[in-house]
Amino acid sequence: MLIRGREKYASGTGSFLIAILCLQSNSKLLTEHVCSFLCFVVPTATIIGGPDLHVDKGSTINLTCAVKYSPEPPAYIFWYHHDEVISYDSSRGGVSVITEKGDVTTSHLLIQNADLDDSGKYSCSPSNADVASVRVHVLNGEHPEAMQTGGATAVVS
Template sequence: MSDMTNGGVQGPIEGYNSLDDLLTTTPTAGQAAMLLPTAPTAAYTHPKWMEPYFDPSTPRNVTALMGKSAYLSCRVRNLANKTVSWIRHRDIHILTVGSYTYTSDQRFQATHHQDTEDWTLQIKWAQKRDAGMYECQISTQPVRSYFVRLNVVVPTATILGGPDLHVDKGSTINLTCTVKFSPEPPAYIFWYHHEEVINYDSSRGGVSVITEKGDVTTSFLLIQNADLADSGKYSCAPSNADVASVRVHVLNGEHPEAMQTGSSGCQYNWLTIVLLLGLVLCYSRQCSAILPASLPSSSTTGTQMAASESDTASAATTETATTRKRCPAVKSCRQACSGQVLAKRSCHR
């Protein structure tokens, strides 16, 4: 059996009594020449497959809810002794290097677990200004980068058909509330009537809610056999969005177009217009009874004056004075008619 003290060679190595002598004794020039390899050895080259690289399956777009934490992941394979850093492109600011944070904004923090290859940038209480491009960088030569875009959204709740809904008495009130731009469905959605939470198990009965969660969460409020007491303000309040409201009008034979809904238009009361027209007709009949049959109409007089205006100016003045004496109500009639025309023009505008 070979002697393991001599490295598996039987007998002592020439000039050395043991392996310890070989390790502790400085060899002579001849011995060194004997130990050195005869051919030069090439420099060590690190294999390409051993270089750090990014996992391409890491999401490049992240959507976060405003006011909640945002998590940007960067998965690096074969990192070895290299360092991972996070950089914000908006101001080219280095946020983290390894596990250290290089910003006074305490909302930013880099997390890494030894048993994983993920380097996650956490942004607490995300704000709209945090949206933008972020760069995960490896300290290789040259550096390698992986870009992740952060979107900060504000969930929005909307009740379809608002702000006013008209339903007939005895029919079913069907209110639909949609929640959009939410990274995750709301934990709950409450419905309110007159600022009070709707009780689905109340003695009224006929009240139910159906909620469908997904990218767009939809909640349906159904109220059967609508009564006049069901009129009023209804609100949809998701757990992660602002409140949306609508006003419901339960009609008992009325026409919705006759109701005031705050829309712009003619602001004159119908009763006022009818009284104005009656006043004009009254003055017109008085003038017809006073004026003689031979008195030319205003259209005929206007045509004759336009034809010979320069020759009959004085005659027209005399005729106008005579007309005023015979019909003192003409002036009032004209003022009333002028007011009516102005009112109509305002309505059309």
């Protein structure tokens, strides 16, 4: 049996066409089978450093959303806090977004002078990928290891 394969990227579509040619022979006949597969590349979004991020009160929260495997950069990326769109010109101030488009598109959400009210779920929502989320914990002098959410912790000396 002889197997030959070819693949072709359909430019701008995010898909590949794979053709496989199988030649099989026995003593009496030679058969040829051609199989085609269409594979789609699915864009994904991830927030680097998740699923939980701990920052000190007064510091800057820096969240980075990376969109990979996209045939073209997303048209937009919205950021959410507690499932509400973040307004960059709110009275809180100190909130900005920097987006860099390319093979991997990154969007950086910067929140200066973090306060306890800034704790909670943050999500990035690109136009062409599923939502990615992270939970931010703004610490007021606490230690992250003392804030376990599951199970009990014992200190043995």
